[in-house]
Amino acid sequence: MVEYTEREGMQIELEDTSREISIGDTYVDRYNYVVDIYNETCERPCEKLEHLTKNCCAQALYCGRCVTLCSGITFLVMIFLCLGVSFPMHLMIWLTNLPSMLTYRRNNKKVPNLLGRFIYCPELCGDHPNRYYNLSLRYYKAGILSFNGQDMHIDAARIKVVGDKISFMVYNEILSNYATGVGLLYKFYTAQFVISTIIGAPFMSFCFFYKA
Numbered sequence: 098m099v100e101y102t103e104r105e106g107m108q109i110e111l112e113d114t115s116r117e118i119s120i121g122d123t124y125v126d127r128y129n130y131v132v133d134i135y136n137e138t139c140e141r142p143c144e145k146l147e148h149l150t151k152n153c154c155a156q157a158l159y160c161g162r163c164v165t166l167c168s169g170i171t172f173l174v175m176i177f178l179c180l181g182v183s184f185p186m187h188l189m190i191w192l193t194n195l196p197s198m199l200t201y202r203r204n205n206k207k208v209p210n211l212l213g214r215f216i217y218c219p220e221l222c223g224d225h226p227n228r229y230y231n232l233s234l235r236y237y238k239a240g241i242l243s244f245n246g247q248d249m250h251i252d253a254a255r256i257k258v259v260g261d262k263i264s265f266m267v268y269n270e271i272l273s274n275y276a277t278g279v280g281l282l283y284k285f286y287t288a289q290f291v292i293s294t295i296i297g298a299p300f301m302s303f304c305f306f307y308k309a
Contacts, residue, residue, distance in 0.1 A: 111221070112231040114264065120226075124282045125149045125197065127159050127275035131211055132204070134227065134266070138214060138257075146204045146211075149197040149279065159278060184293045191290040198283045211276045212268060214254050219269035226272035231262045 120130050129148045136145050204211075215227070222228050256265045 112262075114229045114231055115225070115227075116229075122158055123151075124159050124279040125151055128201070128279040131272065131276045135208065135211055135214075138266075144207060146207060147200045149200055159275075184296075187286075187290045187293040191286055194283060194286050198286075201280060201283060205280075212273060215266045215268050216255055217269070217273075218267040221267045222269040222271075225269075226275060227266055227268040229264065229266050231259075231264050234258065234261050234263055 118130075120126060132146045132148055139145050221230065256263045
């Protein structure tokens with residue numbers, strides 16, 4: 098149970114109903130976790146989002162919001178030391194990830210804001226990306242949840258009324274990064290392909306015509 102203070106000074110307990118779930122360690126795993134959360138709360142089947150597929154080139158380990166500097170440096174070294182193979186290799190990586198890129202794009206068109214139906218409240222998340230809570234209905238003011246004296250204006254889509262309680266999910270910046278990190282990764286793959294095309298393709302053409 099978690100205690101929080103209403104603005105009237107009452108101590109009210111929130112019932113933590115979260116389940117401990119193991120999340121994979123790749124960008125795709127993290128994004129699919131957010132999709133699962135969204136689909137669980139989706140009331141209209143036509144809105145349900147698709148999972149990204151996993152393949153040999155989509156196993157990049159999640160390391161925060163952005164692709165690591167080390168990955169970028171490795172890519173540049175590979176470009177200049179292995180010009181002959183960088184273009185076909187990055188073409189293969191890009192094509193392998195293309196189905197998931199298109200799925201990610203379709204999901205974004207359906208739901209531009211994956212976390213829009215949830216409540217941003219890092220104070221109630223702790224070290225977890227998201228938590229679920231129940232609150233007695235009698236402590237809920239229509240359209241407002243009050244945590245530690247601060248009113249949070251929310252719409253009905255962000256809570257569920259179950260009997261004499263309301264249930265809701267809170268999230269923090271970690272989950273927000275899960276939702277967007279894979280998009281940054283796909284942009285990185287695309288940038289790799291474009292740069293390798295600009296640098297590597299002319300080099301391969303030169304070698305071909307030189308030998309000819």
